[in-house]
Amino acid sequence: MSDRIFGAVGLLLAAFYIWAASIIPDSFMIDVIGPRTFPYIVGAIVAICSLVFILRPDAEPAWPGMQAFAEILFAAAALMLYAWVLPEIGFVISTVFATAYLTWRLGSPPLGSVITGVLTSGGIYLVFHTILGLSLARGPFGF
Amino acid sequence: MEILNALGDGFAIALTLENLLLAFIGCFLGTLMGALPGLGPANGVAILIPIAFSLGLGPTPSLILLTSVYYGAMYGGRISSILLNIPGDEPAMMTCIDGYPMARQGRAGEALTLSGIASFVGSLFATIGLVMLAPQLVKIALLFGPAEYFVLFTLAFATLGGISSTNQAKSAFAAALGLAIAMIGSDSQTGSERFTFGHIHLYDGIDFLVAIVGLFALSEVFIFLEHHRGGSAARGGTMTIGRLLPSWATIRSCIPTMTRGTGIGFIAGVLPGAGASLGSFLAYSMEKLAVDRDGKTFGKGDPRGVAAPESGNNAAAGGALVPMLALGVPGSGTTAVLLAVLLSLNITPGPLLFTRNPDIVWGLIAALFIANFMLLALNIPMVGLFTRVLLVPTRILMPVVAMISFVGIYGITSSTFDVMLMVGFGLLGWALRKLDVPMVPIILGILLGNEMEVNLRRALQISDGDWSILFGSPLAIVLWIIAITGFVLPIVMGRRLKKRIEANRPPEETAEGD
Numbered sequence: 152m153s154d155r156i157f158g159a160v161g162l163l164l165a166a167f168y169i170w171a172a173s174i175i176p177d178s179f180m181i182d183v184i185g186p187r188t189f190p191y192i193v194g195a196i197v198a199i200c201s202l203v204f205i206l207r208p209d210a211e212p213a214w215p216g217m218q219a220f221a222e223i224l225f226a227a228a229a230l231m232l233y234a235w236v237l238p239e240i241g242f243v244i245s246t247v248f249a250t251a252y253l254t255w256r257l258g259s260p261p262l263g264s265v266i267t268g269v270l271t272s273g274g275i276y277l278v279f280h281t282i283l284g285l286s287l288a289r290g291p292f293g294f
Numbered sequence: 295m296e297i298l299n300a301l302g303d304g305f306a307i308a309l310t311l312e313n314l315l316l317a318f319i320g321c322f323l324g325t326l327m328g329a330l331p332g333l334g335p336a337n338g339v340a341i342l343i344p345i346a347f348s349l350g351l352g353p354t355p356s357l358i359l360l361t362s363v364y365y366g367a368m369y370g371g372r373i374s375s376i377l378l379n380i381p382g383d384e385p386a387m388m389t390c391i392d393g394y395p396m397a398r399q400g401r402a403g404e405a406l407t408l409s410g411i412a413s414f415v416g417s418l419f420a421t422i423g424l425v426m427l428a429p430q431l432v433k434i435a436l437l438f439g440p441a442e443y444f445v446l447f448t449l450a451f452a453t454l455g456g457i458s459s460t461n462q463a464k465s466a467f468a469a470a471l472g473l474a475i476a477m478i479g480s481d482s483q484t485g486s487e488r489f490t491f492g493h494i495h496l497y498d499g500i501d502f503l504v505a506i507v508g509l510f511a512l513s514e515v516f517i518f519l520e521h522h523r524g525g526s527a528a529r530g531g532t533m534t535i536g537r538l539l540p541s542w543a544t545i546r547s548c549i550p551t552m553t554r555g556t557g558i559g560f561i562a563g564v565l566p567g568a569g570a571s572l573g574s575f576l577a578y579s580m581e582k583l584a585v586d587r588d589g590k591t592f593g594k595g596d597p598r599g600v601a602a603p604e605s606g607n608n609a610a611a612g613g614a615l616v617p618m619l620a621l622g623v624p625g626s627g628t629t630a631v632l633l634a635v636l637l638s639l640n641i642t643p644g645p646l647l648f649t650r651n652p653d654i655v656w657g658l659i660a661a662l663f664i665a666n667f668m669l670l671a672l673n674i675p676m677v678g679l680f681t682r683v684l685l686v687p688t689r690i691l692m693p694v695v696a697m698i699s700f701v702g703i704y705g706i707t708s709s710t711f712d713v714m715l716m717v718g719f720g721l722l723g724w725a726l727r728k729l730d731v732p733m734v735p736i737i738l739g740i741l742l743g744n745e746m747e748v749n750l751r752r753a754l755q756i757s758d759g760d761w762s763i764l765f766g767s768p769l770a771i772v773l774w775i776i777a778i779t780g781f782v783l784p785i786v787m788g789r790r791l792k793k794r795i796e797a798n799r800p801p802e803e804t805a806e807g808d
Contacts, residue, residue, distance in 0.1 A: 157729055161467065168474055171489050178484040182751055183759045186481040186488060189747040193473045200467035209461055212728045219520045226519050227721050230512075230696070234713035237704065249700075250693045256519060257689035271694050275701060285348050285705050 154208030161201030169194040226256060241290020242280075246272035297425060304656025307354060308664055316351075316359040317661050321668045324366020327383075329374055329680045332518060332688060333695065334383035335367035335611075336627040336734075337510035341695065343635055344503050344702030353639045354654050358661040360635055361615075364628050365417055365665050368570060368611045369673050372409045372604055373680055377402055377535075385570035385607035388578040392592060392599025399595050403677075404540040408548060408597055409604040410673040414666060415552045416605035420560045420612025421662045424619075427564065428648070428655075431620035435645035440752035441763045445773040447746040450623040453566040453780030454735050462785050464731045472739015473746070475500055482744055483751055495711045502634055502740045504703055504712050508719025509733050510631075511699045516724040518692050526687040535678060540597065548601040551581055555605035562606070563613020566780065569626030570610040577606025612662070619643060619655060623742070627734040633741055 172190035215223070233249040251268030259267060276294065279285040287294075307313065327338035339360050346356040371386030376393035389409060396405040438446065451469040478489045479499025490496040558580055559573035581602035586592045592599045611628075618629040622644030636643045641651060648655055673680075703716050723733060757763035765771055 153729060168489075171491075172477075175481075175486050175488050178481075178486045180484040182483050183754045184751055186484050186486045189750060190474070190477050190488065193470050193477065196466060196470040197474065200463045200470065203463035204467075207463075209464075209730060212730065214728065215520050219522075222519050222522075223516050223721070223724065226516065227717055230700075230717045230720075231714050233700070234710050234717065237700075237713070238710060242701075246697055246700075250697055253515070253519075253693035253696060254689050257692060258522060258525070259689050267690055267693070271690075271697060275694075275697060279345070279701055279705075283349055285345070285701070286708075287701065288704060 152208070153211055153214070154204045158201040158204030158208070161197055161204060165194050165198035165201060168197065222256060226253065229253075237288045239290065241292060241294050242287040243272050243276055243294045244290060245288075246275065297429060300652060300656045301425060301660060303653070304658075304660035305663075307653055307657035308358065308660035313355055313358050313657070313661060314664065316355050317362045317665045318668055320359045320362025321366040321665050321672055324363035324368075325370035325373075325669065325672055325680055326366075326683055327363065328367035328370025328372075328386070329382045329683055330370075330686075330691065331374055331380050331382055332514055332692065334371075334628075335364050336631050337507075337514060338367055339363050339628055339631045339635075340503075340506045340510045341699050341702060343631070343638070344507070344706045345698070346635075347638065348702065348705030353636075353641055353651075354657045356635060356639065357632075357654065357658050358665075360632060361658060361662060362665040362668075364632065365608075365611060365662065366669055366672075367628075368417070368608045369410065369413045369669050370680065371607070372413070372600075373406065373677065374684055376405045376409065376600070377681060378684065385574050385610070386603075387571065388574045388603035388607075389600060391578070391603075392594070392596050395593070395595035396597070396600060400534070400536050401540075401595070403535040403538040404544070405597070405600050406535065406677050407538050407674050408540050408544065409600045410670065410677070411545065412548065412552050412555065412601040412604040413608040413673070414670045416556045416559055416608030416610075417612055417666050417669070418663075419556045420563065420609040421659065421666065423560050423609075424612055424616055424662075425659060428616050428620045431616060432645040432648045435621050437769065438645075439767075440749040440756065441766060442770050442773065443749040444746060444753055445764060445770050445777065446621065446623055447742055447749070449773050449777035449780065450566055450625070450738065450742070451735060452777040454625075454732075454738060461730065462781060464729070465735050466781075468726070468731050468733070468735035469739045472736040472741075473743040474739075475505065475736075476740045476743025477747070482748060495709070500715065500740070501707060501712060502737070503638065503706065504716045505719050505740050506631060506634060506737055507699045507703055508716040509723035509736060511695060512716065512720025513723030513727060513733075515692050515696045516720060517727070518688055520724075523688060525689070526685050535681065538674070538677075544597050548598055551585070551598040551601045552605040554581060554584065555602040556609040559606035559609030560613040563610030563625070564616045566617065566623070566625045566776075569614060570607040570628075573610025573613070574603035574607035577609075578603040619647065619658075620645065622647075622745075624738065627737070630734055630738045630741060634737075637741060 169191060172187050172194060175186050229249060229252050233245055236245050247268040250271040251264040254267045255261060255264035280287050327333045328335065342360060342363060346359055367383060368385060371382040372389045372393065374380050374382040375386040375389040376397050379390050379394040381387040381390055393405050454465060478496055480497060481488050555577035558577045562573035562576055578599065581598060582592045585598060614626045614629045618624040618633055624630040624633045633643060700713060704713055753763050
């Protein structure tokens with residue numbers, strides 16, 4: 152079933168892609184096949200493969216339960232949030248939180264997670280910024 | 295003679311203090327990444343690329359650092375295979391079969407030393423093979439026109455699923471997805487905006503480093519989260535190493551094994567779509583056929599069963615560099631990532647690389663020879679150091695890996711949008727891995743998509759729109775035949791081979807790509 156759903160999503164994607172290719176504007180420079188032909192071919196391959204998934208699906212993969220699934224979504228959300236606040240509050244503070252969250256979810260006790268977060272953040276700052284001179288996101292406090 | 299001169303110049307470049315230091319750091323980090331399950335060569339190199347750039351390293355130093363990581367990971371993978379029966383990376387899978395039984399018999403040290411020597415032999419001769427073969431391949435490649443190049447790219451995608459692929463439709467889907475992503479941004483030929491929908495972030499296209507780090511490194515973090523696997527790899531395992539030096543008789547009995555393994559591995563590496571995992575698998579299977587037909591000692595701790603796959607996978611790693619450097623078409627996951635290094639340094643790989651940037655090619659090759667000796671030193675006397683690393687729990691390791699990926703990507707793009715996109719690619723990678731869609735063709739599609747389209751368009755420009763130019767030369771027809779065979783053959787016999795490889799795979803999941 153998963154493969155059939157995947158195939159259906161693939162078909163929608165291919166249809167969208169081919170439509171988006173068809174509205175590519177022409178430019179004043181022209182060549183023989185133009186900017187749309189190759190995307191059409193690629194879209195067609197996506198569509199053909201998706202049809203194969205629908206007609207001949209593989210065995211069902213081992214999907215995680217709701218809990219593990221939520222775990223992944225929350226982690227992704229946390230990392231998105233991390234990316235978003237990075238330029239606002241600076242590298243060191245945001246990294247403490249992001250690392251602490253991940254290591255907590257992977258099974259560290261809360262206090263251990265905070266310590267891991269502080270050490271990781273500080274360690275990366277020391278190695279990459281202080282020693283190697285990489286520019287990291289600067290917050291209002293300059294780090 | 296010409297080659298020796300060029301190699302001599304290469305050594306002059308590689309033997310500077312900076313480059314030696316980078317090679318050493320690369321070897322050390324590579325062995326570390328290889329040893330840790332969950333961090334393979336492909337994602338290890340992927341994480342380090344943006345960091346090498348943000349540090350402002352030049353082309354040759356960056357390549358020396360990153361290929362040393364690549365070679366190092368091939369050495370390091372065996373450590374946890376032998377000690378814990380968990381392959382540190384995919385190519386080290388076959389080493390578990392005889393390596394772990396040897397460790398159970400208290401001969402872990404011997405197995406580690408022997409496999410270290412086998413790795414050294416495999417890499418050393420494969421690097422020599424690279425020196426001999428690559429310039430010859432370049433001569434052929436110089437005959438390629440745009441049409442032949444287009445067919446060559448098609449061949450790379452068709453065979454990338456490899457003969458061990460279970461579902462060719464999924465490999466093809468992955469390749470097309472990569473190509474589709476590559477089309478986003480301004481068209482290089484006419485300047486038309488494609489698939490940008492007016493978003494300014496998309497005008498330059500999607501940075502392939504963002505996609506690579508997301509698909510390889512972050513998706514790995516999600517896999518670990520899904521399974522709540524936070525303990526250390528070494529939990530409860532026996533980690534005693536014992537005597538390091540095997541007897542001379544043992545080493546001598548393995549010499550023919552290493553020779554065969556190196557040969558098979560190198561060929562597997564050069565061929566498109568094979569890579570190091572297949573190299574070690576073939577080397578092990580052939581060795582078993584050659585010396586232990588009835589299965590009396592193999593699988594029960596035969597030293598030859600350790601030497602064969604290790605010489606095979608290291609030789610394949612060297613062999614895989616041949617098509618990557620000479621043709622610009624990688625045959626495996628990690629070489630695809632190394633291609634990304636070249637592309638982001640604005641160096642066009644392929645035959646012209648040898649004439650235009652001989653310093654890069656030969657400096658790199660010389661560095662590989664040097665790295666090999668460093669790796670031998672790191673992996674035999676100092677192997678105890680790396681076994682300690684296996685005690686680090688993944689609940690600390692994986693977040694650190696994730697954060698370093700963020701540092702790298704943010705370092706080169708300074709863009710929140712790109713970092714979020716990377717998280718998106720991580721989720722996509724997780725879902726696609728669940729559905730058994732391979733990652734490597736996606737990466738290769740993103741990397742080669744524009745080049746492939748440009749060649750198609752140039753070919754049709756030359757023929758004035760006549761598509762038969764794609765079949766217009768004997769060379770092109772040969773390439774088509776290989777491509778079609780490479781795509782159809784796995785459908786006929788792939789399932790069987792894959793099943794045999796899977797049967798040997800220990801239950802733990804390992805990092806994708808080799």
